[in-house]
Amino acid sequence: MSRSAHPAGPRHADVLPEGHYSAPPTDLNALDAKVWAETVTRDTDGVLTVGGIDVKRLAEEFGTPAYFLDEDDFRARARSWRTAFGDDADVFYAGKAFLSRAVVRWLHEEGLNLDVCSGGELATALSAGMPAERIAFHGNNKSTDEIRRAVEAGVGRIVLDSFQEIVRVAHIAQELGTRQRVQIRITVGVEAHTHEFIATAHEDQKFGIPLAGGQAAEAVRRALTLDGLELIGIHSHIGSQIFDMSGFEVAAHRVVGLLRDIRDEHGVELPEIDLGGGLGIAYTSDDDPREPHEIAKALTEIVTRECDAARLATPRISVEPGRAIVGPTAFTLYEVGTVKPLDGLRTYVSVDGGMSDNIRTALYDAEYSVALASRVSEAEPMLCRVVGKHCESGDIVVKDAFLPGDLAPGDLIAVPATGAYCRSMASNYNHVLRPPVVAVRDGEARVIIRRETEEDLLRLDVG
Ligand code: LLP
Numbered sequence: 001m002s003r004s005a006h007p008a009g010p011r012h013a014d015v016l017p018e019g020h021y022s023a024p025p026t027d028l029n030a031l032d033a034k035v036w037a038e039t040v041t042r043d044t045d046g047v048l049t050v051g052g053i054d055v056k057r058l059a060e061e062f063g064t065p066a067y068f069l070d071e072d073d074f075r076a077r078a079r080s081w082r083t084a085f086g087d088d089a090d091v092f093y094a095g096k097a098f099l100s101r102a103v104v105r106w107l108h109e110e111g112l113n114l115d116v117c118s119g120g121e122l123a124t125a126l127s128a129g130m131p132a133e134r135i136a137f138h139g140n141n142k143s144t145d146e147i148r149r150a151v152e153a154g155v156g157r158i159v160l161d162s163f164q165e166i167v168r169v170a171h172i173a174q175e176l177g178t179r180q181r182v183q184i185r186i187t188v189g190v191e192a193h194t195h196e197f198i199a200t201a202h203e204d205q206k207f208g209i210p211l212a213g214g215q216a217a218e219a220v221r222r223a224l225t226l227d228g229l230e231l232i233g234i235h236s237h238i239g240s241q242i243f244d245m246s247g248f249e250v251a252a253h254r255v256v257g258l259l260r261d262i263r264d265e266h267g268v269e270l271p272e273i274d275l276g277g278g279l280g281i282a283y284t285s286d287d288d289p290r291e292p293h294e295i296a297k298a299l300t301e302i303v304t305r306e307c308d309a310a311r312l313a314t315p316r317i318s319v320e321p322g323r324a325i326v327g328p329t330a331f332t333l334y335e336v337g338t339v340k341p342l343d344g345l346r347t348y349v350s351v352d353g354g355m356s357d358n359i360r361t362a363l364y365d366a367e368y369s370v371a372l373a374s375r376v377s378e379a380e381p382m383l384c385r386v387v388g389k390h391c392e393s394g395d396i397v398v399k400d401a402f403l404p405g406d407l408a409p410g411d412l413i414a415v416p417a418t419g420a421y422c423r424s425m426a427s428n429y430n431h432v433l434r435p436p437v438v439a440v441r442d443g444e445a446r447v448i449i450r451r452e453t454e455e456d457l458l459r460l461d462v463g
Pocket of ligand 1: 094096097115138237239240241276277278279320321322323324360364420421425
């Protein structure tokens with residue numbers, strides 16, 4: 001596509017409208033290592049490259065939009081969580097962030113366990129060879145069929161989310177002549193500092209059994225009496241995209257309080273405590289996530305201190321990071337289709353994807369960064385809103401970001417940190433086809449999830 005000239009958009013700080021952005025960066029071509037996957041860099045021509053392959057070549061071969069995932073970065077992050085927690089703890093990767101058979105194999109090879117939350121995720125995990133005993137099964141409304149398949153497969157733990165489910169799982173396990181290892185998910189009443197839709201430890205929501213009013217204690221009482229269940233621990237997940245450890249501190253304090261009460265009432269010390277996932281990543285340069293070893297140290301210290309105070313042996317800790325492992329490892333590559341400058345406001349940059357490949361901006365008001373990928377430019381920064389091709393004005397990918405003022409149709413732009421909850425929440429809205437996920441490693445790119453085709457859409461339409 002040819003690069004057409006267009007009137008200059010709003011560019012200078014004194015004419016910028018209100019918005020979620022800081023001042024224009026001094027160098028628009030620079031790549032902040034905080035938000036880009038490890039092997040992403042620019043080649044001598046200024047073209048963005050990942051794993052040694054430039055995005056023009058990738059776009060030619062795989063098309064746009066597409067997610068490009070840096071496999072080495074994924075493995076390194078998975079390994080760093082595993083190493084940080086060591087052999088006395090377990091790391092369960094939360095498959096909901098992004099799951100495919102290749103990912104399952106990488107996790108298996110790197111020694112991680114897997115958290116699944118549906119029959120589909122369970123099937124993917126098992127089909128790629130994850131040993132069932134290393135799988136945890138979550139969900140607030142697992143069907144009896146899903147529970148049966150999980151028990152039959154021999155999953156290492158089912159995380160019980162309601163009073164009804166305690167009975168359901170016990171019944172199914174007994175029917176199958178087995179004893180299922182379970183944890184009980186409780187809500188500890190912590191307000192996580194995150195978006196309302198991704199906060200999960202306050203009581204007024206669908207997940208878990210409230211600690212308040214003795215409900216969690218009652219759930220434990222029931223679970224301990226049922227032959228089909230082996231209660232191994234208590235689970236708490238306080239929310240997502242969390243930077244502040246104080247929420248985990250309060251959660252651990254309350255979970256350990258329950259473990260102490262269980263010991264006092266039943267004479268049983270439960271051997272495990274799961275603190276969930278939710279650790280934040282950098283979507284923009286303003287975010288400062290902690291390293292896994294700092295998180296591991298902080299969580300282990302908190303639990304040990306609380307257990308010492310309650311005179312309990314420290315239980316085995318597990319965590320369930322999803323976003324913190326896969327989020328930073330991928331970017332989405334789009335081609336610019338139209339550029340519409342609105343004087344005194346901003347420039348609308350329309351790309352060939354949108355809310356069908358990244359719903360997070362529309363759903364959570366999430367912030368993202370963006371960079372011109374197919375070339376560098378010395379043009380002045382222009383305040384942009386990157387929008388998709390869907391029939392909806394809320395179809396925004398990046399709400400406010402600066403791109404070079406000479407941006408034009410045909411340019412490729414890349415949005416970093418889209419590894420988590422983008423492909424996994426992708427939709428076919430407007431019958432737009434879901435993009436592929438391409439894993440890049442050592443100069444080689446390979447499709448791990450192929451692009452959807454119109455044939456795929458029509459195959460489901462059997463009317
Ligand atoms: N464990 C449990 C029980 C969870 O419910 C979740 C996320 C995780 C672990 C992993 O959380 P992570 O480390 O990935 O933050 N779609 C939203 C996030 C929903 C998370 C749901 N549960 C988003 O795009 O931000």
